[in-house]
Amino acid sequence: MIEIRQVNKSYGIYKALTDIDLTISSGEFFSLLGPSGCGKTTLLRSIAGFEHPSSGEIRIDGEEVSARPPNHRPVNMVFQNYAIFPHLDVADNIAYGLKRLRLDPTEEKRRIGEALEQVRLGPLGKRKSHELSGGQRQRVALARALVLRPKVLLLDEPLSALDKKLREEMQFELRQLQKTVGITFVLVTHDQYEALAMSDRIAVMFDGRIAQVATPKEIYQRPLTRRIAAFLGGMNFLSADIIADQGAELVVRTGKFGEVRMEKPRGFQTEGGRATIGIRPERLRILWEGDTDAHSLSARVINRAYFGEITHLDVAIEGLEHSVTLIETNAFGADDLPVGAEVRLAYDPDGFVLLGDDAAAAR
Ligand code: ATP
Numbered sequence: 001m002i003e004i005r006q007v008n009k010s011y012g013i014y015k016a017l018t019d020i021d022l023t024i025s026s027g028e029f030f031s032l033l034g035p036s037g038c039g040k041t042t043l044l045r046s047i048a049g050f051e052h053p054s055s056g057e058i059r060i061d062g063e064e065v066s067a068r069p070p071n072h073r074p075v076n077m078v079f080q081n082y083a084i085f086p087h088l089d090v091a092d093n094i095a096y097g098l099k100r101l102r103l104d105p106t107e108e109k110r111r112i113g114e115a116l117e118q119v120r121l122g123p124l125g126k127r128k129s130h131e132l133s134g135g136q137r138q139r140v141a142l143a144r145a146l147v148l149r150p151k152v153l154l155l156d157e158p159l160s161a162l163d164k165k166l167r168e169e170m171q172f173e174l175r176q177l178q179k180t181v182g183i184t185f186v187l188v189t190h191d192q193y194e195a196l197a198m199s200d201r202i203a204v205m206f207d208g209r210i211a212q213v214a215t216p217k218e219i220y221q222r223p224l225t226r227r228i229a230a231f232l233g234g235m236n237f238l239s240a241d242i243i244a245d246q247g248a249e250l251v252v253r254t255g256k257f258g259e260v261r262m263e264k265p266r267g268f269q270t271e272g273g274r275a276t277i278g279i280r281p282e283r284l285r286i287l288w289e290g291d292t293d294a295h296s297l298s299a300r301v302i303n304r305a306y307f308g309e310i311t312h313l314d315v316a317i318e319g320l321e322h323s324v325t326l327i328e329t330n331a332f333g334a335d336d337l338p339v340g341a342e343v344r345l346a347y348d349p350d351g352f353v354l355l356g357d358d359a360a361a362a363r
Contacts, residue, residue: 001026001152001184002047007056009042009208016042018208020056024186026151029178031187031195034205035231040188041156043205047186048077048154061151076150080157084129084140091116091125094143101148115143118177135166142177152184159194171197192232196220204228206358224265226276227358235278236324237355242273250354252277255319256297257347262354269357276355281312283351284326286334286343293346299324301341311335315345 002024009017016039024030032040045051047058049070058065065073076097084093094112103111116122119139129137138158145153158174159167175198178185189195195202196216203213212224223229226237240252243259250268252275253259262277287296302323303314311334314323326345328334337343 001028001061002186003057003059004043004047005057005059007043007046007053007058009039009046009051010054016208017046017053020210022203022210022213024184026184027182029175029185029187029198029200031189031199031202032205033189033192033195033202033231035190038205039208040190040205044077044154044156044186044188047152048075049073050077074151075154076145076148076152077154077156078141078145078158080160084137084144086129089126089128090121090132090140093129093140094147097144097148111147115147118146118181119143120173133166134162135170138162138170142174146181150183152186153178155185155187157188157190160189160191167194168197174198196232204231206231221280222265222353223278224267224356225358226278226355229278229353229355234281234325234327236281236284237322238277238279238320238324240275240277242270242275245270250275252354256317257352260349260352262352265354265356267356268354271357278353278355279324279347279351281325281327283348284324285346286313286326286328286332286337287346288332291344291346295349296344296346299343299345301337301339301343304337304339306330306335311337313337315343317345 004020004022007017007020008015020043032043034040042051046053049065049068061074085096088096091112094115095108098108098111116125119142121136121139121143124136132140159170162170171194187198199216201213201215202219204211204219206227212219212228219228220232223232229235238254240254242250243253244251248264249261250264251259251261254277287293297317299315299317301313302316305312309330311328311330313326313328313334315326316323
């Protein structure tokens with residue numbers, strides 16, 4: 001549905017986008033995820049036609065769109081700040097964009113009704129903006145974009161103004177809505193949980209470049225580099241000795257964790273005899289009395305943070321320079337472990353991931 005080829009965008013000497021190549025399929029919920037200033041909004045606005053790439057090609061539904069203004073592209077955009085008109089009621093806000101289509105009044109009314117139903121605002125057509133909650137206002141903005149039946153809906157941080165609970169509800173709703181209408185959604189967000197929860201695929205961006213494109217699970221579990229791993233969530237980074245380099249695989253040793261065989265990520269280069277590997281905190285667990293596990297080692301609790309249903313524990317392991325963090329549910333008493341407690345730690349060898357060098361990946 002969207003093909004982006006070698007897109008670059010410069011503002012004077014500043015390069016906001018470098019060599020962007022991306023293909024987004026029809027019906028896909030695709031997220032552009034990255035920290036502030038990484039270029040995700042510039043890329044979204046280039047698809048919309050509000051920005052013009054300095055070079056490269058953008059095709060939407062098979063057609064090169066460079067020469068087309070935003071209102072002649074088969075896309076519509078939902079902005080962060082809703083941008084709904086305060087003096088118009090909900091139905092008139094939705095009708096606004098339809099006016100230029102000059103539909104007959106019955107068809108216009110039918111389309112507005114359909115859009116109201118899609119965003120679950122059925123009975124609220126006559127309400128004014130100030131009579132709506134933040135979530136309802138955001139739904140009006142969505143309905144106003146959907147009523148024009150775009151092939152692609154572009155969403156620029158659409159949930160960032162909502163409080164945490166409402167944001168989580170709307171994430172679920174937005175995902176459901178995308179499934180119902182079946183069109184391509186491209187979402188810009190700096191919130192990794194939002195991207196993980198909603199997307200079919202995610203492109204992680206840093207410094208104007210795409211660092212990795214993958215499904216949520218793959219990008220979380222198999223990040224290509226240390227920076228991607230850290231941006232997606234907690235990760236324990238460990239330095240490992242390379243024991244054997246066997247083409248697609250590497251065997252490494254990390255202190256008491258022993259030898260681990262790992263798949264080399266795309267573009268991975270070994271430098272010297274050492275590698276950085278990572279393991280997510282939930283891939284480590286405490287062995288309680290009576291539990292056994294083929295992969296376990298001794299550790300000592302040095303810090304803990306209680307979060308209600310889970311506890312984060314920092315543990316020291318002999319022979320490792322830095323402590324490692326693990327996340328335990330509190331169902332078995334992790335919240336009662338005192339600092340200083342000696343524990344057995346089990347780990348999942350499949351949870352280790354080999355991490356590439358960020359600087360090399362950006363070249
Ligand atoms: P945020 O989440 O903060 O919106 P972003 O990842 O969406 O960040 P962009 O808005 O795409 O980032 O901006 C990318 C870079 O380009 C930033 O460093 C920004 O300052 C710069 N930039 C964006 N628009 C312009 C402009 N019109 N002129 C000059 N620089 C710009």
